[in-house]
Amino acid sequence: MTAAVELQGITKRFPGVVANDGVTFSVESGEIHALCGENGAGKSTLMKILYGMQPPDEGTMSVDGRPVHLRSPKDAIALGIGMVHQHFMLADNFTVLENIILGSEPSKGAGVLDLTAARARVEELSRAYGLDIHPDQVVEDLEVGERQRVEIIKVLFRGARILILDEPTAVLVPDEVDELFRNLRELKANGVTVIFIDHKLDEVLEISDRITVLRAGRTVGTRDAGSVTAAELAEMMVGSELPSPATGETTVTDSVAFAVRGLTIAGDGGRAIVDSIDMTVRRGEVVGVAGVEGNGQAELIEALLGLRHAQGTIELDGTDISHWSVRRRRNAGLGYIPEDRHRRGLMLDAPLWENAMLGHQARSPNARGIWIDRAGARGRTEEIVERYDVRTPNIDVTARALSGGNQQKLIIGREMLAEPKVLIAAHPTRGIDVGAQASVWNLLRQARRDGLAVVLVSADLDELIGLSDTLVVMLRGRLVATLDPARVTPRELGSWMTGAALDTGDAA
Amino acid sequence: MSERGLTDAALPGSPGRVDLAHLWKQRWFRWPVFALGGMIVLQLVEWIADPESEELLSGGQAGAMLRWSVPLLLAGLGGMFAERAGIVNIGLEGMMVLGTWFGAWGSVKYGPVIGTAIGLLGGALGGLLHAIATVSFGVNHIISAVAINIMAPGVTRFLADEIFSGYAGGSISQSPRVASFGSVELPVLDRVSWLTIIAFAFVPLAWYVLWRTRFGLRLRAAGEHPSAGDSLGVNVYRYQYAGVVISGALAGLAGSFIVTELTGIYREGQTNGRGFIGLATMIFGNWRPGGTALGALLFGYADGLQLRDRDGVHALLLVGVVVLAVLALRRALSPKRTVVEVGLPAVIATLIVVWYLLRDTVPPTFNQVTPHILTLVVLVFSAGRLRPPKGAGQIWRKGEH
Numbered sequence: 001m002t003a004a005v006e007l008q009g010i011t012k013r014f015p016g017v018v019a020n021d022g023v024t025f026s027v028e029s030g031e032i033h034a035l036c037g038e039n040g041a042g043k044s045t046l047m048k049i050l051y052g053m054q055p056p057d058e059g060t061m062s063v064d065g066r067p068v069h070l071r072s073p074k075d076a077i078a079l080g081i082g083m084v085h086q087h088f089m090l091a092d093n094f095t096v097l098e099n100i101i102l103g104s105e106p107s108k109g110a111g112v113l114d115l116t117a118a119r120a121r122v123e124e125l126s127r128a129y130g131l132d133i134h135p136d137q138v139v140e141d142l143e144v145g146e147r148q149r150v151e152i153i154k155v156l157f158r159g160a161r162i163l164i165l166d167e168p169t170a171v172l173v174p175d176e177v178d179e180l181f182r183n184l185r186e187l188k189a190n191g192v193t194v195i196f197i198d199h200k201l202d203e204v205l206e207i208s209d210r211i212t213v214l215r216a217g218r219t220v221g222t223r224d225a226g227s228v229t230a231a232e233l234a235e236m237m238v239g240s241e242l243p244s245p246a247t248g249e250t251t252v253t254d255s256v257a258f259a260v261r262g263l264t265i266a267g268d269g270g271r272a273i274v275d276s277i278d279m280t281v282r283r284g285e286v287v288g289v290a291g292v293e294g295n296g297q298a299e300l301i302e303a304l305l306g307l308r309h310a311q312g313t314i315e316l317d318g319t320d321i322s323h324w325s326v327r328r329r330r331n332a333g334l335g336y337i338p339e340d341r342h343r344r345g346l347m348l349d350a351p352l353w354e355n356a357m358l359g360h361q362a363r364s365p366n367a368r369g370i371w372i373d374r375a376g377a378r379g380r381t382e383e384i385v386e387r388y389d390v391r392t393p394n395i396d397v398t399a400r401a402l403s404g405g406n407q408q409k410l411i412i413g414r415e416m417l418a419e420p421k422v423l424i425a426a427h428p429t430r431g432i433d434v435g436a437q438a439s440v441w442n443l444l445r446q447a448r449r450d451g452l453a454v455v456l457v458s459a460d461l462d463e464l465i466g467l468s469d470t471l472v473v474m475l476r477g478r479l480v481a482t483l484d485p486a487r488v489t490p491r492e493l494g495s496w497m498t499g500a501a502l503d504t505g506d507a508a
Numbered sequence: 509m510s511e512r513g514l515t516d517a518a519l520p521g522s523p524g525r526v527d528l529a530h531l532w533k534q535r536w537f538r539w540p541v542f543a544l545g546g547m548i549v550l551q552l553v554e555w556i557a558d559p560e561s562e563e564l565l566s567g568g569q570a571g572a573m574l575r576w577s578v579p580l581l582l583a584g585l586g587g588m589f590a591e592r593a594g595i596v597n598i599g600l601e602g603m604m605v606l607g608t609w610f611g612a613w614g615s616v617k618y619g620p621v622i623g624t625a626i627g628l629l630g631g632a633l634g635g636l637l638h639a640i641a642t643v644s645f646g647v648n649h650i651i652s653a654v655a656i657n658i659m660a661p662g663v664t665r666f667l668a669d670e671i672f673s674g675y676a677g678g679s680i681s682q683s684p685r686v687a688s689f690g691s692v693e694l695p696v697l698d699r700v701s702w703l704t705i706i707a708f709a710f711v712p713l714a715w716y717v718l719w720r721t722r723f724g725l726r727l728r729a730a731g732e733h734p735s736a737g738d739s740l741g742v743n744v745y746r747y748q749y750a751g752v753v754i755s756g757a758l759a760g761l762a763g764s765f766i767v768t769e770l771t772g773i774y775r776e777g778q779t780n781g782r783g784f785i786g787l788a789t790m791i792f793g794n795w796r797p798g799g800t801a802l803g804a805l806l807f808g809y810a811d812g813l814q815l816r817d818r819d820g821v822h823a824l825l826l827v828g829v830v831v832l833a834v835l836a837l838r839r840a841l842s843p844k845r846t847v848v849e850v851g852l853p854a855v856i857a858t859l860i861v862v863w864y865l866l867r868d869t870v871p872p873t874f875n876q877v878t879p880h881i882l883t884l885v886v887l888v889f890s891a892g893r894l895r896p897p898k899g900a901g902q903i904w905r906k907g908e909h
Contacts, residue, residue, distance in 0.1 A: 074741055089739050091732035092898060102729050103740030111722045 002065050004029040004162055004193040005050065005081075010059035012045050019045035020056070021217040027162075029064075032184060032194040034204040034225075037214035038237055038433040043197050046214070047164050050195075051083045052076040063162070082160030084151045086167045090139045097122060097135035100154045125156050130186040145176030149183065162193045169203055170431050173293065173459075181207045199237070199433050201230040213237055234434060251284035252469050256318075257453035258422045263312035265299050265477075273299045274310065275477040281422065281453035286444070288468030288485065289457045292497050296477040297457045298339060301426050304455070305329060305336055316422060330359055335420030337411055339427050339457075341404070345411045348400040352392060355399045356381040356414050363418075384413030389439060405436020412443050422453045429463060441467065461490040475499050549830050569813065571697045575770065577808020578707045579604070579762040579779075583786020584793060584800040585714050586758030590635075591795060592718060593751025594731035594744075594899040595642050599653030601783025602660030603634035603756045607763020609664035612774030613671060615686040615767065624689060624703065624764040631760015632753050634660060639752035643745050646903045657783075665776065672774070683774035686767060701769045707761075714797040727751050731897035734904040744904065759783060781880070794894050825864045828885070832857035856885075 005027045012020040020042045027033040037043050048054045050061070052070030061068055063079050070076050073083070090099050097115065100122055106114040119135050126133050131149045139147060148168060155163060165184075169177050184194055184207060198204050204211055205225055213220040213236040220236045258281040267273040274296045281287045291297050303310035306326040314322045321329055330336070336359075338344035346355050357366040357377050365376030381395045388409045392402055399407060408428065415423065425444065429437045444467055448454055458464050464471060465485045473481040473496040481496045583600045590597035597603075611627025618626070634656055641652035665680060672678030677685065689703040718724035729737035730747040737744050762782070767774050785807055792806070793799025836853040 073739070085739075089733065089736040091729055091736055093732050093895060094728070098725060099736070102725060102737060103742050105722045105725060107722055113720055113722060113725065115720075 002029060003027060003062070004064060005195070006062045007046070007050070008060045008062075010046065010049060010056045010061070012042075012049060012054065012056050018217050020049070022059070023214065023217070023219050025212055025219060026222075027193060027195055028210075029193055030188060030191050031209040032188055032196060032207055034196045034198055034208035034211045035214065036197075036199055036201070036204055036211055036233060036237055038199065038435050041214040041237070042217040043214055044166065047083070047166060047195070047197060050076070051081060051164060077158050077160070080159060080161040081164065082155030082158060082162070083164040084148065084155060084166065084168060086170060088147050088151055090147055090150060092140040093138065095136050095138055096133055096142070096150050099139055099150060100135075100157050104158055122153060122157065125153050129153075129156065129183065129190060129192075131183055143176070144171050144173075145179055148172070148176075148180065152183065152187075156192075161191070162195070163187065164195045164197075166197050167199075168196070169198060169200060177203065201233050204233070205230060237434060250469060251449050251451070253283040253285075253451065255283050256280050257283050257316070258455070259313075259315040260304070261313045261315075263300070263303060263310055263314065265296070265303055265308060265310045267477075271477075273477050274303060276312070277477075277479055279455075279472065279479070281455060283451045283453055284448055285469045286448050286454040286456055286467050288464040288471045289455065289474055290461070290464050290471055290493055290497055291457075291474035293459060295474050297474055298426070300474070301336075301339070301424055301455075301457060304424055305334065327362075330418075331363070333419070333421035335415035335418065335423040335452075337408075337415060337423070337425040337428050339430070341407050341411065346399040346407060349398050351398060352385070352390075352395040352402075352410065353378045353381040356384055356395075356410065358414065360414070360418050380417065384410060384417060388413035388416075388443065403432075403436070405432035405440075408432055408436065408440055409443070412440065416443070416447060420452065422455070423447055424455045424457075426457045427459060428456070429458075429460065461493055465490065465493065473497055549827060569809075571700070572812030573805060573809040574697060574700065574704060575808075576812040577804040578704050578765050578769070579782045580786045580789050580807050580811070581801055581804035582707055582710070582758045582762035582765065583783050584789035584804055585710055585797060586631075586755040586762070587787045587790040588714070588755075588793075588795055588797065588800055589718075589727075589751045589758065590638075590755035591790070591897055591900040592731045593727045593748045594734060594897060594902065594904065595639070595748055595752050595755075596649040596901045597635075597638060597653060597752060597755050598650060598784070598787060599634060599638050599656035600755070600759045600786055601779060601781065602653070602657035603631040603638075603759035604763040604766075604779045604783045604786075605660040605664055606634045607631040607760030608767050608774050608778060609667055609763075610760065611764030611767045612683040612686055613667070615764075616672075616675065616684055620687045620689045620768045623686065624761065624768060627764030627767070628757050628761045631763060632757035634760070635753040635756015636749075638756065639749045642903070643748045643752070646905065648903070649901055661776070668774070668776070681776040683767075685773050688772065689768050703765055703769055707765065708801070710758075711797045711801045718797075723747075723750070728897070731899050734899050738906060744906065759786070762786065785880070791894060791896075795896055825860050829857045829860050829864075832860075832885070 003026045005025075007023060007025040010020050010023045010025075011018065023042065023046055025035070025046065035043050035046070045054065049056045050070075052073045052075050055069075055071070061070070063081065068075075068079060070079075076083075091102075094102075097119055101113075101118045106117045106121070108114045122133075122135050125131070126135075129152075131153055133146060133149050133153060139150065142150070148171075152163070152165075168180060172180060181203075184196070187194060196204070196208060205228070208225050210222055210224055211228065211233065212222040213233060215237060223233070258279075260277055260279040263274060263277040263279075264272050265274040277300060279287065289297055289300070299308060302308035304314060306321075306324060306329050310322075312322065313320055316329070316332055316334065319332070321332060324332070342348060345358075347358070354377075357372075357380075360366055361372070365373060365380050367373055368376070378395060384390060385392060385395060390402070390406050390409045390413065392406060399410070402410065412428070423444075428444065429440050432440070441463070444454065444456070448469075456464065456467060465488060468485045471483040471485045471488065471493070472479045473483065473493070475497065476499075480499070483493065483496065583604060586603070587597055587600055607627040607630050609627075610630025611623055613623070614626030615623025617623070638652055638656055641647040641655075642649050668678070668683070669680040672683045673680060675684045677683075689701050691699045691701045692705070694700050716724075718728060726737060726742045727747045727750060729742060730744045730751070734744045737747075763779065766778055766782075771778060786804075789803035789807055790800050792803035793801070832853040836850055836857065839849045839853070
């Protein structure tokens with residue numbers, strides 16, 4: 001078999017870093033080849049080189065056996081290479097069809113769109129590859145998995161035979177991942193070559209034929225998926241053993257730090273989004289909130305922080321804070337690790353030291369009276385960077401320049417140095433790599449040992465079971481079960497989350 | 509968050525249920541119902557307010573509405589082309605001012621047809637300036653547009669002094685009289701200018717260009733998600749230029765129309781904020797040609813009534829009461845109601861009723877601001893359902909994501 005893509009000795013330097021250092025990588029025609037590695041290992045740079053977005057400084061590249069020099073994505077597309085970006089490039093207010101044809105529109109002449117021909121072609125692709133989409137739906141109404149299928153068809157519409165997917169599963173829920181994998185197998189059966197970037201090892205093992213691991217810009221090795229285990233891959237990726245979220249000894253005390261009573265959020269059409277929730281969190285306790293996403297967890301957290309109006313009482317150290325503003329709650333000791341770092345946690349285009357003040361900008365050491373204390377704030381940021389191992393060249397780079405894991409460590413550092421009494425963590429390890437995940441877990445364990453009361457919402461069941469002292473399950477806005485994480489299996493937890501356990505009367 | 513998935517999953521393709529609620533969701537069904545309802549309300553109001561006015565619903569008023577709505581329609585469509593391409597154009601007013609002067613000058617020199625074309629080009633020039641500033645140099649859209657709005661009257665005053673002062677009847681602030689474009693006799697509406705017909709023909713044309721051509725698709729992509737277009741090889745800057753220049757041209761045409769069809773003369777300040785109201789009609793029309801036309805007719809109705817019939821405006825107060833009452837009632841029935849949303853329209857409606865009963869006429873100053881107030885009220889209460897182009901107002905640079 002000839003190699004569909006072959007990269008030899010690719011080196012790419014950016015000011016201060018070598019992103020790719022002599023990477024060698026070969027993908028056979030018609031295989032699904034995974035590219036693994038921690039964030040910052042050089043995967044994205046390598047794919048940008050392959051897609052013509054950046055030229056390599058050294059090294060050669062060949063497609064279907066012929067050496068090529070790509071100057072722009074247009075060259076890559078002409079060679080049949082297509083890329084599905086991690087952040088979708090879709091106009092929300094356009095129909096699926098409009099998004100697909102944009103830039104390569106079939107025309108009846110004189111620039112008039114031939115929508116009939118376009119629709120027929122899209123439907124044909126959709127059938128041929130088993131990618132279920134409706135051309136006339138508006139993208140805004142689509143779920144994430146459907147949007148991804150639109151992106152894939154968009155690339156196929158342009159005649160791609162080599163498909164690059166950049167962390168396609170990062171945005172999907174488990175069912176959608178299954179659907180994606182079915183689609184990828186279908187593509188493979190039709191002779192499409194798939195290059196798949198990911199760092200979730202179980203997924204990688206499930207879908208790919210071969211796996212290439214990158215670490216610190218170098219190729220560690222390529223393995224057949226059939227002859228390698230997740231643990232071995234993890235070792236290749238981080239150079240040490242896979243961390244686990246387990247917490248060890250209990251640190252739970254008797255004193256209640258945080259109590260919620262009868263918390264209710266009204267929704268449209270009379271049904272409550274969050275329905276009379278009672279919850280107590282003691283010092284040194286982690287209460288894990290499990291649930292399929294969209295069952296009210298996000299709204300619950302917003303209500304706890306004061307971002308959303310709710311009925312019921314919230315007590316912090318015995319004081320009723322339900323009518324307090326967000327600022328007052330945070331000053332009183334409520335720390336928050338948001339679900340969406342980019343929307344809620346950071347100002348991506350502001351320097352780190354400004355980001356490190358957010359939410360504490362009116363307090364020492366960040367402020368003196370009405371003035372920002374620049375020196376104090378910068379000193380505090382240096383402290384966060386050092387104590388929480390935020391890997392950054394300096395504190396003046398923008399938050400956008402940091403990898404997801406380092407952004408998260410900055411946020412955790414910011415919240416922890418403010419010495420909160422209660423920490424509310426929403427999906428703290430979402431979208432970050434194995435190495436950073438381990439340090440985030442360590443930080444949460446440390447917080448627990450320090451006597452914080454922690455509310456942890458997560459979609460990662462192992463994380464929930466491993467870190468929590470008490471597990472509650474949220475379903476359709478209610479807490480339907482309280483479980484002991486020491487005894488529950490992910491499978492049981494899953495059946496509570498979907499309500500299956502309720503139906504069979506399998507109550508604890 | 510995946511809650512959208514839960515709520516919307518049932519929507520598409522629910523088979524065969526043709527009930528009223530479903531019909532109501534179709535635009536072709538809803539608008540005629542609104543129009544009919546509106547006419548019934550007007551008829552009722554006229555009946556109650558009788559004998560004050562018989563002008564709320566008459567052929568003359570319909571003709572006036574049509575005439576006065578044209579500048580708003582053209583400005584609205586202009587705003588739409590710019591914002592669909594991602595560039596906010598509150599400089600429509602200034603471009604319209606350029607259109608009035610160039611239109612008048614062209615008409616004086618070459619007659620109304622070529623004059624109108626020159627007015628259009630004058631507006632396009634203003635658009636080009638806005639495009640250079642915002643697209644090429646990344647100037648904030650509002651700042652550039654405000655500069656154009658300030659500059660345009662200065663430029664036209666200077667030009668008028670240089671050129672019109674030399675003509676009989678011309679001065680620094682006005683032109684000699686200019687001829688009209690020519691008109692045609694139609695039933696009900698009386699005499700309708702050819703230019704009015706052309707302007708309304710732009711409504712389906714704009715729709716066709718934006719939704720059925722390659723040019724339109726790419727232009728809209730530039731306004732919705734420029735990076736997506738860029739990643740597919742679309743030259744975003746070129747389409748943004750095109751959108752803003754078309755926008756300026758339409759505003760210029762609106763200016764020409766005021767000169768040749770409405771007043772027959774160029775007079776300083778005669779646009780009187782219509783560029784801004786044009787922008788409001790675009791917003792009212794949800795950035796779509798059909799809706800913009802409807803908005804233009806609505807605002808044009810108020811504009812025309814104000815000039816024709818002061819008693820009519822007084823009676824129109826009752827229409828406002830009905831509209832506000834309906835809005836308040838709708839909010840009251842919605843589960844997400846707030847005190848302000850229900851209370852404010854109710855309180856305003858009550859105040860208007862009291863005023864209506866106490867006074868027989870509306871003060872003349874109020875007459876003049878009616879269209880503006882109507883604009884405000886309509887926009888405040890329709891804001892929730894609007895869907896502006898996502899990239900409008902953002903300064904996009906190539907290579908950004």
